[in-house]
Amino acid sequence: MAKSPETEHPQRAFGWAARDPSGVLSPFNFSRRENGDEDVTIKIHFCGICHSDLHSIKNEWGIARYPIVPGSCDYCNQQLENYCPKMTFTYGSIDRDGTPTYGGYSDIVVVDQHFVVRFPDSMPFDAGAPLLCAGVTVYSPMKYYGMADGPAGKHLGVVGLGGLGHVAVKIGKAFGLKVTVISHSPGKEGEAVGRLGADGFVVSSDPLQIKAAVGSMDYIIDTVSAVHVLTPLLALLKTNGKLITLGLPDKPLELPIAPLVLGRKLVGGSDIGGMKETQEMLDFCAKHNITADVEVIPMNQVNVAMARLAKSDVRYRFVIDVANSLSK
Amino acid sequence: MVGNQPEKEHPVPAFGLAARDQSGVLSPFNFSRRATGEKDVKFKVIYCGICHSDLHMIKNEWGTSTYPLVPGHEIVGEVTEVGSQVEKFKVGDRVGVGCIVGSCRSCDNCSNSIENYCPKMILTYAGTYHDGTVTYGGYSDVMVCDEHFVVRVPDALPLDAAAPLLCAGITLYSPLRYYGLDKPGIHLGIVGLGGLGHVGVKFAKAMGAKVTVISTSPAKKQEAIERHGADSFLVSRDQEQMKAAMGTLDGIIDTVSAVHPIMPLIGLLKTHGKLVLVGAPEKPLELPVFPLLMGRKIVGGSCIGGMKETQEMLDFAAKHNITADIEVIPADYVNTAMQRLEKGDVKYRFVIDVAKTMQA
Numbered sequence: 001m002a003k004s005p006e007t008e009h010p011q012r013a014f015g016w017a018a019r020d021p022s023g024v025l026s027p028f029n030f031s032r033r034e035n036g037d038e039d040v041t042i043k044i045h046f047c048g049i050c051h052s053d054l055h056s057i058k059n060e061w062g063i064a065r066y067p068i069v070p071g072s073c074d075y076c077n078q079q080l081e082n083y084c085p086k087m088t089f090t091y092g093s094i095d096r097d098g099t100p101t102y103g104g105y106s107d108i109v110v111v112d113q114h115f116v117v118r119f120p121d122s123m124p125f126d127a128g129a130p131l132l133c134a135g136v137t138v139y140s141p142m143k144y145y146g147m148a149d150g151p152a153g154k155h156l157g158v159v160g161l162g163g164l165g166h167v168a169v170k171i172g173k174a175f176g177l178k179v180t181v182i183s184h185s186p187g188k189e190g191e192a193v194g195r196l197g198a199d200g201f202v203v204s205s206d207p208l209q210i211k212a213a214v215g216s217m218d219y220i221i222d223t224v225s226a227v228h229v230l231t232p233l234l235a236l237l238k239t240n241g242k243l244i245t246l247g248l249p250d251k252p253l254e255l256p257i258a259p260l261v262l263g264r265k266l267v268g269g270s271d272i273g274g275m276k277e278t279q280e281m282l283d284f285c286a287k288h289n290i291t292a293d294v295e296v297i298p299m300n301q302v303n304v305a306m307a308r309l310a311k312s313d314v315r316y317r318f319v320i321d322v323a324n325s326l327s328k
Numbered sequence: 329m330v331g332n333q334p335e336k337e338h339p340v341p342a343f344g345l346a347a348r349d350q351s352g353v354l355s356p357f358n359f360s361r362r363a364t365g366e367k368d369v370k371f372k373v374i375y376c377g378i379c380h381s382d383l384h385m386i387k388n389e390w391g392t393s394t395y396p397l398v399p400g401h402e403i404v405g406e407v408t409e410v411g412s413q414v415e416k417f418k419v420g421d422r423v424g425v426g427c428i429v430g431s432c433r434s435c436d437n438c439s440n441s442i443e444n445y446c447p448k449m450i451l452t453y454a455g456t457y458h459d460g461t462v463t464y465g466g467y468s469d470v471m472v473c474d475e476h477f478v479v480r481v482p483d484a485l486p487l488d489a490a491a492p493l494l495c496a497g498i499t500l501y502s503p504l505r506y507y508g509l510d511k512p513g514i515h516l517g518i519v520g521l522g523g524l525g526h527v528g529v530k531f532a533k534a535m536g537a538k539v540t541v542i543s544t545s546p547a548k549k550q551e552a553i554e555r556h557g558a559d560s561f562l563v564s565r566d567q568e569q570m571k572a573a574m575g576t577l578d579g580i581i582d583t584v585s586a587v588h589p590i591m592p593l594i595g596l597l598k599t600h601g602k603l604v605l606v607g608a609p610e611k612p613l614e615l616p617v618f619p620l621l622m623g624r625k626i627v628g629g630s631c632i633g634g635m636k637e638t639q640e641m642l643d644f645a646a647k648h649n650i651t652a653d654i655e656v657i658p659a660d661y662v663n664t665a666m667q668r669l670e671k672g673d674v675k676y677r678f679v680i681d682v683a684k685t686m687q688a
Contacts, residue, residue, distance in 0.1 A: 083599045083624060144624065215447075230615075239437050239445040245617060252591070255615035258608045260629025264445060264506065267627050269620030 005030035005067065008099050011041075014326065015106025016302055017067035018057035025057065025302050028067055030102055032110045040116045047071040047104035048130035048292070049302070049318040051163060051225060052248070054309050056092055060250050068092055071104030071320075072133050081115075082140075082272045105302065107326055117279045120286035127291035130163060130317040131282060133272065134292060138168040138221060139281040140273030141244045147219050148175045155180065157220040157236055159204070161188045161196075164223035164246060166316040167292055169196045172221075174288040180217065182233070191315075204232060217241060227251050230267070234259040243267045292317045298325035334359035334396065337461055340370075343688040344468025345662055346396035352386035354662050357396055358688065359464055361472045369417050369478045370409040373686075376466035377402030377492040377652070378662070378678040380523060380585070383669055385454055390610075393454055400466030401427040401452040402494045404487045405683075414475045422481040424642070426494035427452055427632050429463055429477050441636040443477075467662070469686055479639045482646035489651030492523060492677040493642060495632065496652060500528035500581060501641040502633035503604045504535060509579040512536025517580035517596060519564070521548045521556075524583035524606060526676040527652055529556040532581075534648035540577065542593070551675075555653075564592065575599075583607055590627065591616045599623045606630050652677045658685035 006012075009031035017028035035041045053070035055061055072090040081087055088095055091103030103109075119128060142148050147156060156177040158168045165181065169192065172179040180200035181192040189201040202209045210232045217236045225247030233243055234256065245253075245267060259265060273281065285291065293316045297305050305318040320326075335341070338360035346357035364370045382399035384390055407421040417423060430450030431443040438446050450457055453465030481490050504510045509532075516537040518528045525541065529552070532539045540560045541552040549561040562569050570592050577596045585607030593603050594616065601623065608629075619625065633641065645651065653676045657665050665678045680686070 083622070231612075239442065245620065247617070248621065249617055252614040252616045254612040255590075255627065256612040257605050257629060260627070261605060261608045261631045262445075262629070264442075264630050265628065267615065267620070268625070269617065269622070270624055271621045 007031065009033045011108065011110065013102070013106055013108055015069045015102060016299060017069045017102070017105075019067050021059040021064070023054070023057035023306060025105070025306070028069060030069070030106075032108055033097065033099075035110055038112050038114070039110050040113050041108055041110045042116070043108055043323065044104055044106060045323045046126045046129045046296075047320045047322050048133065048294075049305055049309060049320065050130070050133045051309065052133070054306055055225070055248065057306070061248065063092075065092060065100060069102035069105050071106070081274050105299070105320060105322070107322065115275060117275070117282055120282055123282070123286045124291060126296050126319050126321070127294050128282070128285075129319050130292035130294065131167070131285055132278065134163045134167045134317065135171070135285060136273035136278045136281045137246055137270070138164055138223075139171055139284070140277055141221065141246070141268070141270035142171065142175060143277070144270065145219065145242050145244055145268060147172070147177060150176070152176050153178060154218040155216060157182050157202070157217040157233075158198070158223065159183070159220060159233060160223035160247075161185075161192055161316070162223060162312060163292070163317045166196055167290070168221050168223065169198050170290045171285070173197050174284070174290060180213070182220070182236070202236075210235065219244065221246065223247055225249055227253060230254065231256050231259070234263075234265055237263065237265050239263045239265075241265045245269055294319045296321050300325065336360065338362040340470065340472070342464070342468055342470050343686065344398045344464060345659060345686070346398045346464075347386035348396050350388045352383070352666065354386065354467070354666070356688070357398060359398070359468075361470055362459070362461075364409045364411050364472055366411040366413040367474050367476070368411045368472050369407055369414060369423065369475050370470065370472045371405040371407045371423055372683065373403055373405040373466055373469055373471055374683040375404050375488045375491045375656075376400040376680045376682050377495065377654070378665055378669060378680065379492070379495045380669065381495070383666055386666070394462060397454050398464035398467055399453050400468070400680075401425070402491045402496070403452070403466030403471055404481055404491045404494070405471065410475075416475055417478060417480070422483065422487060423478050424481050424491065424494050425452060425466065425471055425473050425478055426498060426638055429455070429473050430458060433476070442634040444632045444634050467659075467680060467682070467686070469682060477635060479635070479642055482642055484646040484649075485642070485651060488656055488679050488681070489654050490642070490645070491679050492527065492652035492654065493645055493650075494638070496523045496527045496677065497531070497645060497650075498633040498638045498641050499524055499606050499630070500583075501531050501644070502637055503581060503606060503628075503630035504531060505637070506630065507579060507602050507604050507628060509537070509581070509602065509604075510535040514538070514578040515540065515576060517542050517562070517577045517593075518558075518583065519543070519580060519593065520583035520607075521552055521676075522583065522672065523652070523677045526556050527650070528581055528583065529558050530650045531644075533557045534644070534650060540573070542580070542596075570596070577601055579604065581606060585609055587611050587613065589614065591619070594619045594625060594627070597623065597625050599625070601625045603627045604630055654679045656681050660685065
């Protein structure tokens with residue numbers, strides 16, 4: 001007979017959880033395990049709201065186990081733990097002791113030290129938190145697929161200017177890449193070029209702009225999680241170009257094969273990053289003064305934030321001020 | 329637009345087999361080749377392989393064909409004349425020409441020896457040459473070609489069985505190298521055991537791979553293993569076999585050009601595995617994104633190879649005794665051969681005995 005979330009473990013914890021696919025979050029009493037020999041107990045100050053949290057709480061991928069306390073603000077990785085077939089997610093997984101994992105929309109978390117990273121002193125907590133998912137999610141494929149290898153002047157396209165996309169622009173520029181943002185919203189050009197430092201902007205729904213940019217990019221990072229067409233994106237790649245897709249649509253995408261064959265192009269995936277790489281990413285971002293652009297909110301605004309996130313109405317990540325606003 | 333008069337276009341009389349319309353029926357065709365230019369190599373065609381692309385093109389299945397169409401891009405023969413600036417070849421040399429006879433020679437791709445990705449590459453047949461004339465392929469008695477696009481056929485390779493390497497061979501060799509699937513000990517899958525697939529097995533084995541052939545036909549298992557040297561065989565329609573093989577392959581070369589599901593193939597790959605398509609189905613395929621992300625896998629394409637690599641491939645084949653398995657046919661059998669090819673009834677490439685059977 002399963003114990004209740006409150007009595008499962010010895011340390012009391014409090015957070016906000018979704019109970020069902022409506023995704024509405026509400027106060028939730030639960031518990032954390034005793035701090036073991038290899039464990040670190042962390043008082044949570046901030047936790048970013050990642051779009052995956054929204055997908056999860058609404059069971060858009062069909063794998064939800066309620067109640068779900070989202071929040072992978074303290075996700076951690078070395079080497080390739082992120083590709084381990086038995087990896088445990090920060091939330092929504094079953095941990096080694098058989099109990100469900102609860103994420104960072106909560107006051108404390110207890111984590112094996114291997115999966116904890118050090119936050120650089122020069123990096124503000126609130127603006128740095130989203131790097132733990134968004135940052136490593138774009139940093140890792142940039143390294144793995146050779147975008148950071150040079151020579152200088154390689155051209156990266158970033159599809160989607162949201163939580164992932166805006167961080168990709170910053171990290172891409174820090175790697176010395178020429179960066180073009182590809183977006184269906186013409187209104188984002190000012191931000192992309194003016195504020196975030198992108199070198200160019202292509203409106204994906206404008207065939208003339210796409211045509212002008214055909215065969216111009218060495219790489220494309222596609223952050224869009226909605227189902228979308230790949231054909232125009234593949235056309236933007238040069239010969240040997242690589243389209244790396246990071247979003248998780250709930251249906252398969254249509255992949256035209258002729259562009260791959262005729263241009264020796266490829267479509268690859270990437271999923272967050274390992275522990276060592278996450279630490280490396282944080283240190284790289286600290287060195288280059290890279291943080292996310294955030295809107296800090298109190299916990300009791302989290303459902304409003306989710307509704308706005310569903311409409312992409314955020315520049316560019318919500319961060320929950322957990323320590324100051326999570327009252328029992 | 330009515331021709332160009334093929335017989336009078338150029339000074340050198342030539343004879344071949346051409347399709348006149350979308351029926352794809354091939355019939356005798358008198359035309360002409362250009363005079364041997366300073367950089368040209370002229371050769372007597374001895375054999376020409378029949379590639380499945382020839383079948384697609386004679387029937388205009390890709391919508392790019394112009395008639396009359398003389399197919400053939402697996403062409404081998406003996407040099408009869410060289411231009412004054414030709415450096416690599418002399419009269420009597422055994423040579424071959426594959427899928428391309430020209431490119432811009434100045435773009436990044438041409439400079440990097442991947443002329444096959446030049447936006448202005450000129451196909452061996454049904455293309456338009458620099459002088460504005462239509463290119464005619466190797467189902468003919470003589471070829472004139474710029475030396476840059478001619479390769480030497482090593483003495484160790486028999487001409488007839490080497491001909492298919494000029495398309496099928498390079499089509500498999502190139503992605504094995506480019507995608508890093510040429511390392512000893514890797515486990516490679518090859519989908520489809522036809523003209524491309526059977527040559528792929530041979531190259532992969534020579535590179536030290538463990539090879540699994542993946543096919544819809546259980547009947548091909550014995551040949552795959554006993555004749556071509558594959559280590560194992562997976563029937564793609566057998567769900568249990570496919571399930572048992574999940575996560576076992578470092579790479580897959582998929583030679584199938586019909587529309588087919590790639591999700592099961594992606595499932596066969598290990599983490600960091602690579603699925604490379606060399607056939608181009610005419611409709612988009614469904615790409616399941618989760619498995620791609622969760623295993624950091626890739627789906628890529630490849631199309632023949634550049635000239636430098638084609639020569640390298642032939643030299644590698646000579647060193648490792650790799651040739652295609654062929655059925656040599658006389659020129660007047662070609663329409664029957666096309667019908668059999670359409671049904672997959674060939675082990676594993678038809679090769680036309682041009683020198684002995686193709687005469688005006």
